[in-house]
Amino acid sequence: MITVLNPSYSSSSDSTLTTKSEALAREATQKVLQQKPGGLKGIEASLEALSVMPEELNLFKNRHSRFVVVGIGGSSLGIQVLAEMKQASNFQFIDNVDAYHFEQLFETMPEPEKTGWLFISKSGGTIETLTALEFIEQELSTKNISLSEHSLVITEKKDSDLYRWSQQKQVLFFEMPVSVGGRFSVLTEVGLIPAWLMGFDMKALRTGAMEAYNASDVLAKVTSETLKSWQREEWITVLWSYSSRLKSFGLWWQQLWAESLAKKVDIQGQPAARVSTPLPLIGATDQHSVLQQVMEGARDKLVVFLRVQEAEAGKSLLQKSQMRETALLQGRNMGTLLRAEAEAIQQALSEVQVSNISLQISDVRDQSVGYLFMFFQLWVMCLGEAIQINTFDQPGVELGKVKTKKILSGQL
Amino acid sequence: MITVLNPSYSSSSDSTLTTKSEALAREATQKVLQQKPGGLKGIEASLEALSVMPEELNLFKNRHSRFVVVGIGGSSLGIQVLAEMKQASNFQFIDNVDAYHFEQLFETMPEPEKTGWLFISKSGGTIETLTALEFIEQELSTKNISLSEHSLVITEKKDSDLYRWSQQKQVLFFEMPVSVGGRFSVLTEVGLIPAWLMGFDMKALRTGAMEAYNASDVLAKVTSETLKSWQREEWITVLWSYSSRLKSFGLWWQQLWAESLAKKVDIQGQPAARVSTPLPLIGATDQHSVLQQVMEGARDKLVVFLRVQEAEAGKSLLQKSQMRETALLQGRNMGTLLRAEAEAIQQALSEVQVSNISLQISDVRDQSVGYLFMFFQLWVMCLGEAIQINTFDQPGVELGKVKTKKILSGQL
Numbered sequence: 133m134i135t136v137l138n139p140s141y142s143s144s145s146d147s148t149l150t151t152k153s154e155a156l157a158r159e160a161t162q163k164v165l166q167q168k169p170g171g172l173k174g175i176e177a178s179l180e181a182l183s184v185m186p187e188e189l190n191l192f193k194n195r196h197s198r199f200v201v202v203g204i205g206g207s208s209l210g211i212q213v214l215a216e217m218k219q220a221s222n223f224q225f226i227d228n229v230d231a232y233h234f235e236q237l238f239e240t241m242p243e244p245e246k247t248g249w250l251f252i253s254k255s256g257g258t259i260e261t262l263t264a265l266e267f268i269e270q271e272l273s274t275k276n277i278s279l280s281e282h283s284l285v286i287t288e289k290k291d292s293d294l295y296r297w298s299q300q301k302q303v304l305f306f307e308m309p310v311s312v313g314g315r316f317s318v319l320t321e322v323g324l325i326p327a328w329l330m331g332f333d334m335k336a337l338r339t340g341a342m343e344a345y346n347a348s349d350v351l352a353k354v355t356s357e358t359l360k361s362w363q364r365e366e367w368i369t370v371l372w373s374y375s376s377r378l379k380s381f382g383l384w385w386q387q388l389w390a391e392s393l394a395k396k397v398d399i400q401g402q403p404a405a406r407v408s409t410p411l412p413l414i415g416a417t418d419q420h421s422v423l424q425q426v427m428e429g430a431r432d433k434l435v436v437f438l439r440v441q442e443a444e445a446g447k448s449l450l451q452k453s454q455m456r457e458t459a460l461l462q463g464r465n466m467g468t469l470l471r472a473e474a475e476a477i478q479q480a481l482s483e484v485q486v487s488n489i490s491l492q493i494s495d496v497r498d499q500s501v502g503y504l505f506m507f508f509q510l511w512v513m514c515l516g517e518a519i520q521i522n523t524f525d526q527p528g529v530e531l532g533k534v535k536t537k538k539i540l541s542g543q544l
Numbered sequence: 545m546i547t548v549l550n551p552s553y554s555s556s557s558d559s560t561l562t563t564k565s566e567a568l569a570r571e572a573t574q575k576v577l578q579q580k581p582g583g584l585k586g587i588e589a590s591l592e593a594l595s596v597m598p599e600e601l602n603l604f605k606n607r608h609s610r611f612v613v614v615g616i617g618g619s620s621l622g623i624q625v626l627a628e629m630k631q632a633s634n635f636q637f638i639d640n641v642d643a644y645h646f647e648q649l650f651e652t653m654p655e656p657e658k659t660g661w662l663f664i665s666k667s668g669g670t671i672e673t674l675t676a677l678e679f680i681e682q683e684l685s686t687k688n689i690s691l692s693e694h695s696l697v698i699t700e701k702k703d704s705d706l707y708r709w710s711q712q713k714q715v716l717f718f719e720m721p722v723s724v725g726g727r728f729s730v731l732t733e734v735g736l737i738p739a740w741l742m743g744f745d746m747k748a749l750r751t752g753a754m755e756a757y758n759a760s761d762v763l764a765k766v767t768s769e770t771l772k773s774w775q776r777e778e779w780i781t782v783l784w785s786y787s788s789r790l791k792s793f794g795l796w797w798q799q800l801w802a803e804s805l806a807k808k809v810d811i812q813g814q815p816a817a818r819v820s821t822p823l824p825l826i827g828a829t830d831q832h833s834v835l836q837q838v839m840e841g842a843r844d845k846l847v848v849f850l851r852v853q854e855a856e857a858g859k860s861l862l863q864k865s866q867m868r869e870t871a872l873l874q875g876r877n878m879g880t881l882l883r884a885e886a887e888a889i890q891q892a893l894s895e896v897q898v899s900n901i902s903l904q905i906s907d908v909r910d911q912s913v914g915y916l917f918m919f920f921q922l923w924v925m926c927l928g929e930a931i932q933i934n935t936f937d938q939p940g941v942e943l944g945k946v947k948t949k950k951i952l953s954g955q956l
Contacts, residue, residue, distance in 0.1 A: 204828070204832045205829075205833055219652070229878050229882050231858025231877055232787070233788040257869050259870070259881065260881070262869045262870050263881050266866065267862060270860070270862065296867075367780075367842065368779075368821055375644070375645070377645060386834060387833035391833065391836040406842050407841065409834075409844070414640065416672055417639050420941070421795070423802075424940040425819075428806050428816075429802075430779065443643060446643025446646075450675075451682060453678060454709070455674050457705050458671070458675050458678050460949065460952040466646060466676075467642075468952070470640075473948050475951055476946075476947035476950075480944040527840070528835065528839030531892040532835065532889045535887075535889075540884045544887075
């Protein structure tokens with residue numbers, strides 16, 4: 133489970149605003165945990181249903197040695213997290229329509245006949261995913277491979293291009309729950325089926341996810357810290373994860389935060405509260421990149437450190453240091469340095485009055501992965517509840533879609 | 545070469561400020577191109593010297609089938625860009641001190657005796673890099689492999705841990721020019737030696753880099769657009785690259801921008817001008833992630849689109865569309881969609897008054913890679929010159945280093 137570490141730094145001086153934020157955060161947290169909005173019940177149902185996987189999936193797994201996930205946004209980012217945490221090097225991702233990149237993928241594909249394809253789209257009408265599908269099918273047919281025989285589809289059960297294709301070609305099909313939005317779908321069929329193919333323990337994922345419901349105190353705390361940060365006009369929220377295995381997690385969180393919270397109007401139709409832009413960083417790596425901006429740039433950031441106890445340890449000890457710089461590490465493991473750096477940067481930020489808070493989790497194994505996903509989803513839901521917006525839509529992306537079609541049809 | 549595409553959107557209404565920014569940008573650009581600060585001459589010297597590679601490097605290359613680059617920040621990010629652009633899958637990177645990640649790397653290493661190690665650090669005293677070196681040496685010795693026989697070192701020629709190690713163990717050594725800072729070093733030994741190992745054409749890289757000196761008009765334009773954006777208090781600068789092969793480039797640019805521009809004081813010792821935080825995105829992918837925040841969040845961003853003509857093309861055409869959503873793509877290549885999306889998002893942003901400018905380059909092949917690196921370095925130098933800061937130091941990262949040592953020695 134996630135704990136909040138001490139110390140932290142917050143410069144809020146207006147005690148009335150602070151008290152108000154804390155009350156608001158507690159209230160929002162309670163409401164989210166009780167009412168379970170945004171398809172949380174759909175997520176629970178998926179977690180329960182998929183604790184035993186259907187036999188067809190087992191056959192699909194056994195027939196393939198490599199898997200390519202074709203999806204974009206919420207139909208890819210969470211699965212990339214799972215692959216990174218499990219170091220599943222037999223998973224690849226097509227989450228763009230870059231022709232050059234696409235052609236290279238096919239040129240370097242070792243065993244196309246042993247490759248399984250996962251097409252994922254909530255609506256079933258995502259143009260990038262469908263375009264990739266068409267080009268993949270065309271490309272494989274030149275090798276006399278039938279794409280549909282090597283595919284599975286995860287989408288809603290409704291009249292969409294992807295659903296129809298799966299039915300016409302009798303493709304292995306998994307229904308995505310209607311109530312769950314794409315960016316909240318990693319703990320539904322969307323993420324759980326790839327997770328099982330990677331070797332995740334379904335029960336552990338579920339146990340971890342359910343545990344996060346008990347984190348009401350921590351959720352209220354991080355929610356109120358975020359609200360206070362916005363009152364201080366800190367319009368960038370940094371998630372600074374101290375583990376190389378949380379790179380994709382940062383990008384998953386970035387989508388979750390950006391799409392869920394930035395809304396033009398609130399649920400009353402009034403101008404919505406301004407929120408922060410999410411910026412994911414990795415420690416210690418980005419101490420050699422964005423740290424200078426965090427330390428000497430404007431005080432416009434809340435830094436949320438996410439530390440992993442397991443990454444701050446290590447099996448082997450440095451037996452004999454031969455260098456001045458590493459002398460202090462003799463007889464210690466590599467994680468000792470990572471831990472020292474995380475603590476040092478937290479203290480340095482506090483010293484120059486950059487707002488920060490530190491979260492810690494024991495590891496990034498299966499149960500913790502379930503916990504992490506659910507915890508961060510709940511955090512975002514609590515924030516959305518607190519500022520009274522619709523956390524689950526993304527109206528701002530429509531204009532680009534309309535214009536894309538107009539350009540393709542020559543109307544623009 | 546890079547061109548500025550039309551249309552763009554900028555809401556600056558104060559014509560006096562606009563005129564002033566443009567004059568300032570032109571002046572700064574001229575000065576940078578004439579005076580060549582920050583080791584530009586050192587870069588030119590490296591590019592010239594390494595147009596022919598020494599024979600020892602050829603031997604090093606032939607003895608190894610895989611390479612691991614051990615470095616962090618400016619000693620890694622640029623090389624990651626090169627590896628991504630060349631799809632050099634035989635290159636791996638250690639740019640952190642995450643014990644779990646490190647152990648996994650060794651567990652899955654296919655041929656440790658055929659692995660060549662590149663240790664890179666400007667100062668030669670980077671604690672993360674040296675710690676990794678010590679653990680690698682220890683780990684390999686259990687397999688009876690001598691690390692020093694399979695290594696090369698790139699660092700300054702001075703009394704540092706890394707330089708001493710290279711001399712004591714007679715490791716293949718390349719000197720890094722003293723005048724060039726780490727984050728500006730990709731076109732010196734730091735990047736050029738790995739680039740050559742990946743198969744880059746040294747002459748093409750150099751030709752491209754030199755060509756960027758001729759881009760004074762474009763440089764003045766992007767510099768003035770950035771200055772105007774800061775006047776409008778747009779404190780986030782987005783580099784939105786429409787190509788999957790520019791992911792690492794975005795992270796390289798993020799370091800360059802963040803470390804170079806965010807300074808507490810200017811060269812007179814006065815409080816420095818506030819600058820933006822860099823946020824790299826990928827198109828079309830991040831249309832399904834951060835776009836909602838860009839469209840409906842606060843108007844606190846300048847979006848710089850970076851488009852690649854080659855990514856907007858594609859060899860194969862979609863012969864027969866079988867779906868409603870892809871009907872408009874029949875008979876067209878995949879890049880048609882990417883281009884339409886890039887244009888659509890640019891227009892959508894303009895329509896909701898989000899500041900944006902579009903840059904285009906023909907491809908990301910060798911010559912263009914040299915150009916891209918140099919162009920973006922010059923842009924940052926022009927900005928630093930315009931706001932009269934020291935673009936080449938990073939004083940804000942020192943406090944964390946001091947505290948790390950104090951924590952390791954038990955003083956904190």
